[in-house]
Amino acid sequence: MxxxxxxxxxxxxxxxxxxxxxxxxISSGMLQVGEQLPTVRALAVQLKVNLNTVSKAYKELEIQxxxxxxxxxxxxxxxxxxxVDTTEFRNKLKSICSEFLSVISSYGFTIEELIDELxxxxxxxxxxxx
Amino acid sequence: MxxxxxxxxxxxxxxxxxxxxxxxxISSGMLQVGEQLPTVRALAVQLKVNLNTVSKAYKELEIQxxxxxxxxxxxxxxxxxxxVDTTEFRNKLKSICSEFLSVISSYGFTIEELIDELxxxxxxxxxxxx
Amino acid sequence: MxxxxxxxxxxxxxxxxxxxxxxxxISSGMLQVGEQLPTVRALAVQLKVNLNTVSKAYKELEIQxxxxxxxxxxxxxxxxxxxVDTTEFRNKLKSICSEFLSVISSYGFTIEELIDELxxxxxxxxxxxx
Amino acid sequence: MxxxxxxxxxxxxxxxxxxxxxxxxISSGMLQVGEQLPTVRALAVQLKVNLNTVSKAYKELEIQxxxxxxxxxxxxxxxxxxxVDTTEFRNKLKSICSEFLSVISSYGFTIEELIDELxxxxxxxxxxxx
DNA sequence: GTGGTCTAGACCACT
DNA sequence: GTGGTCTAGACCACA
Numbered sequence: 317m318x319x320x321x322x323x324x325x326x327x328x329x330x331x332x333x334x335x336x337x338x339x340x341x342i343s344s345g346m347l348q349v350g351e352q353l354p355t356v357r358a359l360a361v362q363l364k365v366n367l368n369t370v371s372k373a374y375k376e377l378e379i380q381x382x383x384x385x386x387x388x389x390x391x392x393x394x395x396x397x398x399x400v401d402t403t404e405f406r407n408k409l410k411s412i413c414s415e416f417l418s419v420i421s422s423y424g425f426t427i428e429e430l431i432d433e434l435x436x437x438x439x440x441x442x443x444x445x446x
Numbered sequence: 447m448x449x450x451x452x453x454x455x456x457x458x459x460x461x462x463x464x465x466x467x468x469x470x471x472i473s474s475g476m477l478q479v480g481e482q483l484p485t486v487r488a489l490a491v492q493l494k495v496n497l498n499t500v501s502k503a504y505k506e507l508e509i510q511x512x513x514x515x516x517x518x519x520x521x522x523x524x525x526x527x528x529x530v531d532t533t534e535f536r537n538k539l540k541s542i543c544s545e546f547l548s549v550i551s552s553y554g555f556t557i558e559e560l561i562d563e564l565x566x567x568x569x570x571x572x573x574x575x576x
Numbered sequence: 577m578x579x580x581x582x583x584x585x586x587x588x589x590x591x592x593x594x595x596x597x598x599x600x601x602i603s604s605g606m607l608q609v610g611e612q613l614p615t616v617r618a619l620a621v622q623l624k625v626n627l628n629t630v631s632k633a634y635k636e637l638e639i640q641x642x643x644x645x646x647x648x649x650x651x652x653x654x655x656x657x658x659x660v661d662t663t664e665f666r667n668k669l670k671s672i673c674s675e676f677l678s679v680i681s682s683y684g685f686t687i688e689e690l691i692d693e694l695x696x697x698x699x700x701x702x703x704x705x706x
Numbered sequence: 707m708x709x710x711x712x713x714x715x716x717x718x719x720x721x722x723x724x725x726x727x728x729x730x731x732i733s734s735g736m737l738q739v740g741e742q743l744p745t746v747r748a749l750a751v752q753l754k755v756n757l758n759t760v761s762k763a764y765k766e767l768e769i770q771x772x773x774x775x776x777x778x779x780x781x782x783x784x785x786x787x788x789x790v791d792t793t794e795f796r797n798k799l800k801s802i803c804s805e806f807l808s809v810i811s812s813y814g815f816t817i818e819e820l821i822d823e824l825x826x827x828x829x830x831x832x833x834x835x836x
Numbered sequence: 837g838t839g840g841t842c843t844a845g846a847c848c849a850c851t
Numbered sequence: 852g853t854g855g856t857c858t859a860g861a862c863c864a865c866a
Contacts, residue, residue: 325644326545329865336548343551366866409555411456413563416546418466421473422510424529425539427568431561433543438557459841485853496843501855509639514715517854518850530660586801589856596808603811615838626858631840640812647839648865659814669815673823675716676806678726681733685799687828691821693803698817719850756851838865844858851853 318346320354322363330365334373339382342393353383353391448476450484452493460495464503469512472523483513483521578606580614582623590625594633599642602653613643613651708736710744712753720755724763729772732783743773743781 318341322333341347353359356374360367374391377383384394420430448471452463471477483489486504490497504521507513514524550560578601582593601607613619616634620627634651637643644654680690708731712723731737743749746764750757764781767773774784810820 324646328545329647331865333548336545336551340548340551343554343556369866372865405553408553409550409559409563411453411458412546412550412553413560413567414470415458415462415466416542417473417564417567418469420539420542421469422512423535423538423542424527426473427564429539430543431564431568433539434547434557434561434564437543437547438561461841486855487853496845498844498856499842502841504854506639509636515854516714516851517719518852520853534658583801588801588805591856592805596805599808599811600804603807603816616840617838626860628841628859629857632856634839642812645839646866648837650838657814665813668813669810669819669823672806672810672813673820673827675718675726676802677824677827678723678730680799680802681726681730683795683798683802684733686733687824689799690803691824691828693799694807694817694821694824697803697807698821721850759851762850840864841862843861846858847856849853849855 317351320359320363322365330363330369331372331376334359334363334370335376338373338377342382347393349393349395351393353393355390450489450493452495460493461499461503461506464489464493464500465506468503468507472512472526477523479523479525481523483523485520580619580623582625590623591629591633591636594619594623594630595636598633598637602642602656607653609653609655611653613653615650710749710753712755720753720759721762721766724749724753724760725766728763728767732772737783739783739785741783743783745780 318337320334320337322330324330326333328336338347338353347353353374354362356367356370360370363370374383374385378385378391381394383391385391417427417430420427448467450464450467452460454460456463458466468477468483477483483504484492486497486500490500493500504513504515508515508521511524511527513521515521547557547560550557578597580594580597582590584590586593588596598607598613607613613634614622616627616630620630623630634643634645638645638651641654641657643651645651677687677690680687708727710724710727712720714720716723718726728737728743737743743764744752746757746760750760753760764773764775768775768781771784773781775781807817807820810817
């Protein structure tokens, strides 16, 4: 189960925030394979967003085989996809990092501080998983 | 001097790619305080984008006091801002990291891979600076 | 709500006139935190300027954290920033005043006339706020 | 005699900064009617700006009858113009004030603080004149 | 319907 | 030749 949460001020599209939280929930172990997600309607009410917004998020994850919908029963976590390690994929990582560094440098943080912060989070995540 | 480069397929707005590269150039030491940037026209031609797009990028950085433009003279790297270290600031780092982790995990990358990638960039910058 | 108004003969850029009026609206209490501004299209039509011009004005204020835009939703007044009171800040006020005095004196106005005019504006704002 | 001074970071055009300083010098009593100004060449060297820039400033003030040039002898302060108090003029004051308030509010200052600062400057100016 | 981005092309202001 | 502004019109992303 996830504690969903939308931040309207982050600039990240609502539907994408939902997508990200589900993906993160899975990769962090908070969401298990086969587990049922809240209904579109329930989540929309909870997050105070439009029904279409939640629907869009679920649909995107279905297309990517992260979720599985069964008519009349609900939406469930699918089995984890096999990781394909193409150069295109590695470049994606680089480009995300580059953009990210731009953001943190606009706040005056250094790469070192960033790595330190990420390491803290890494440790925290591991302890949660055990 | 920077080797500017636009990737039209990345989905990132052109003007933002320019902003990112300038920010990255400054934080990595490739661009020095007072250094002149290419003219808006020259960069527009080089990147094969419209003049306004470059102008928009320069303008954004000028508002944020990263660049300084003088009509009739050119655009230059401004002096770096003084770092104010409040708890609010540290929290900002956490929230950015958190959002960022959500993005990378949605692509299936782990925190470890991310940190490795960032360390590479850090080393690269340092060797460039010397 | 503001009664927007563009003076094409003032020499001040259109987008800047919009920026000024929004800023003034906020500091005078005419615009409240969270309040929605006219849509870019609506304001463009009303002022008979191009959509991009309004967009540019909104964007500038968004970069400065004065406004918050949500794609698909609208543009809203953001919360005011926390005031940091350094000596550097006080000096900034002096330098702005100095530059300003230079401008008004170039039109033949005296400091006294200026202060009178500012006081009128101050009073006007207070009565509007009640 | 004036201590001329150009601030490239202020955003105000160089030639306008010169114009403003001369006008302010006159209205504050630092420059007296008939007094000779530095030659175009001398001022250009002193301020490290282009010769054309100083020339443009002097020419603008000549047109407005603030300065008088005598070929071969130099440039002098002319007699003060008669103040014409049209409504157009009063509106100009209002529009300058409005723009100015926008600037100070972008730094988080209030009208009250501004008026206080201006009053201080008023007193200072008067004591200088006596 | 909302904001975001981009182009092509024009004209202006400043150095 | 430098940056600054504006228009008209197009297409995209989001709620």
